[in-house]
Amino acid sequence: MPDRLGRPKHIVRVCWERLADPSVRGVFNSHLWESFNQIPREVGDIESESTMFSSSIVDAAIRSCGRKVSGAGRGGNPRTQWWTLEVRDAVKLKKESYRAWLARGTPEAAEAYRQAKRTTALVVSEAKTQVWEEFGEAMEKDYRTASGKFWQTVRRLRRGKQLSANIVYGGGGELLVSTGEIVGQWKEYFEDLLNPTDTSSIEEPEAEDSEVDSFITQAEVTEVVQQLLGSKAPGVDEICPEYLKSLDVVGLSWLTHLCNIVWRSGTVPLDWATGVVVPLFKKGRPEGVFQL
Incomplete structure (x- = not known):
């Protein structure tokens, strides 16, 4: 494929x-x-x-x-380096809760979906915070390549999918x-x-025997x-x-x-x-x- x-x-x-x-x-x-x-x-x-x-x-x-x-x-x-297994499971649970709410339409299903949505938002926020903290620690630890890593990250985030x-x-x-x-x-x-085609201004230097x-x-x-x-x-x-x-x-x-x-x-x-x-x-x- x-x-x-x-x-x-x-x-x-x-x-x-x-x-x-x-x-x-x-x-x-x-x-x-x-x-x-x-x-x-x-x-x-x-x-x-x-x-x-x-x-x-x-x-x-x-x-x-x-x-x-x-x-x-x-x-x-x-x-998205913050896309961890914990985040993936939380998002999966939120989607399942949403489908259950659409299928049943009960107050219990609606409350379960709202709770799953709040939990997912919290897990994603914590994962993103941890990634940026690790990024900052890496910048402080390896000062020789910090500038290159920083701008490489900026370009990657700006670029998106091509x-x-x-x-x-x-x-x-x-x-x-x-x-x-x-x-x-x-x-x-x-x-x-x-x-x-215009090479009239280019003059090739003459090779000297001493240089050869x-x-x-x-x-x-x-x-x-x-x-x-x-x-x-x-x-x-x-x-x-x-x-x-x-x-x-x-x-x-x-x-x-x-x-x-x-x-x-x-x-x-x-x-x-x-x-x-x-x-x-x-x-x-x-x-x-x-x-x-």
């Missing part, structure tokens, strides 16, 4: 935020050392080197940080029905967006890694910025080794050249490609 519109799917992700803990970070790097000591010292092709690095760092993150399910995978609403848009209009405003037409419209849009013959130092890699923005989605290689920022000397030397292979060979791994396009629609008709 297909998922209902607006119902978020559950997602299993690595708890990368635990890398903020020095002890977890130490376990992460120890797992990475094990993989690093097993790799052959001779330089292989860039794809095999990149695959070995990405798989090792992701495996180390999973083993040290663990994983969790986010979304509505357990049957609950992710926006309906998926499967309708696409062509450049002339006509409705596209077939899959081929829709894919073609997306292809045309991004070709025009990412391949501008040089190599990338570990200090340069370390400086760039520390400038990475956190809390960003991983690419197709499943590497989060927090993984790279948590690397110690051994991990950074491995990353530097990989960068030098790329620099000297002039080729990049397929994962580095593969982008994930996520359409974020502007206001208006959300299904129109031309509104991106």
